[in-house]
Every structure is written in C-alpha cells, then in structure tokens.
Amino acid sequence: xxxxxxxxxxxxxVEKEDVTLDCVYETRxxxxxxxxxxxxxxxxxxxxxxxxSFDEQNEISGRYSWNFQKSTSSFNFTITASQVVDSAVYFxxxxxxxxxxxxxxxxxxxxxxxS
Amino acid sequence: xGGITQSPxxxxxxxxxxxxxxxxxxxNHDAMYWYxxxxxxxxxxxxxxxxxxxxxxGDIAEGYSVSREKKESFxxxxxxxxKNPTAFYxxxxxxxxxxxxxxxxxxxxx
Numbered sequence: 001x002x003x004x005x006x007x008x009x010x011x012x013x014v015e016k017e018d019v020t021l022d023c024v025y026e027t028r029x030x031x032x033x034x035x036x037x038x039x040x041x042x043x044x045x046x047x048x049x050x051x052x053s054f055d056e057q058n059e060i061s062g063r064y065s066w067n068f069q070k071s072t073s074s075f076n077f078t079i080t081a082s083q084v085v086d087s088a089v090y091f092x093x094x095x096x097x098x099x100x101x102x103x104x105x106x107x108x109x110x111x112x113x114x115s
Numbered sequence: 116x117g118g119i120t121q122s123p124x125x126x127x128x129x130x131x132x133x134x135x136x137x138x139x140x141x142x143n144h145d146a147m148y149w150y151x152x153x154x155x156x157x158x159x160x161x162x163x164x165x166x167x168x169x170x171x172x173g174d175i176a177e178g179y180s181v182s183r184e185k186k187e188s189f190x191x192x193x194x195x196x197x198k199n200p201t202a203f204y205x206x207x208x209x210x211x212x213x214x215x216x217x218x219x220x221x222x223x224x225x
Contacts, residue, residue, distance in 0.1 A: 004157075006157075035214075043203065043205075102160060103207075103214060105159075107156055
C-alpha cells in the first residue's frame, strides 16, 4: 500500500485561480510528521512546511495554506491566486517511526500555472 | 552559507562503467541520504547514513554503493550492476526535523 498518496499527477490552472493539492498518508504511529516540498525546474527541493501529528491547526502563509485532518489522514495544500512562478512539482512527505524515521515521499503533483 | 553541494550537475555514463556522484554538506548534520527520482515515481531512498562509518540500505539499494568516511561527505557510486541508472539523484542531510537537499545530479547512460 502507498504510504503517501498524491492522487493528482498533474494539474493545470490559469493564473489567479486557486488550486488544492491533495495528500493522503498512512501510518499506525500516533506521533509523526508531515512535510510539503516544492521542486522548481532547477531541481532542488524547497521546504514549505512541517506539521506534527498533534497540531491539527490549519496554517496560512501568504498565498499558501494547509489543511491537516487526522480523521481522514489528509494534509492538503492550497495555493490562492496562483502565479506562474508557482509552476513546479510538489511533494508531500511523511516521517514516522513505523518507516524508520526516514522521509517517505508521495509521487508528486506537477502544477502548471498558465498566464 | 551552509548547504549541500552535489557534483557534477550532469553526468554521462557508458554501459558497464561505474560512476561516483559527490555530495558534501557543511551543515554539521549527522544524517545524510541519497534519493533517486524518476518521472511519476517521486523520490525513492537508495541509501542513508546516520553517523560516520555507518550506512543502511534504503528501498532501492541494488546496484549502488556508498561510503561515509567523513561527516561532511556521502558519495554514491552507481555500479554497472544498476541496469537502469538514468535518473535524477538528490542528496539530503538532516538534523532530525530539518532536511536540506542538494540541487541534484542528472545521470544519463549513453
């Protein structure tokens, strides 16, 4: 079974549209950490957010917001008023003792924002 | 500025050759990792090391080898036993929660 599932392989939106990237994870641990990374065309992974399993508060950072719901094992990422510079591959990742405390990544979602 | 340096950025390998990818960090992180990225498959863990002179296999270690003789360095060798080595390789280091990634090496078999 997939430990981290990003069901959306690719999303295309027009600039200024809002877009939500889905992430569903699987772990039996009660303590775990969830991450989102952005990978622009240059290739390096840029850290966006880390959330621990005990903090279910939604977080907003500028145009970015994250919705963490333990009941559905989801950690979705929303970009408001998307911009062309948001075009990238976005990865959701999980760190749990069940998986050796190493980062386990989803397959990634390619986001294309057109002007 | 602290960070991770991967070299080279692009690497071409002939069939049957071993090649070594370099990864150096000056973040004083104990743990280092090698990931392989293929289109549509996300990042898969090849090897990781949590301390000097110790390393463990990840999910796809076959055909790869590593060493960790210094805290700062974690080179990855892609051996001739790796049948499909063309991919993007990312190195990372961490101090438990904070992960830092290099800019990657794109390896192509010619």
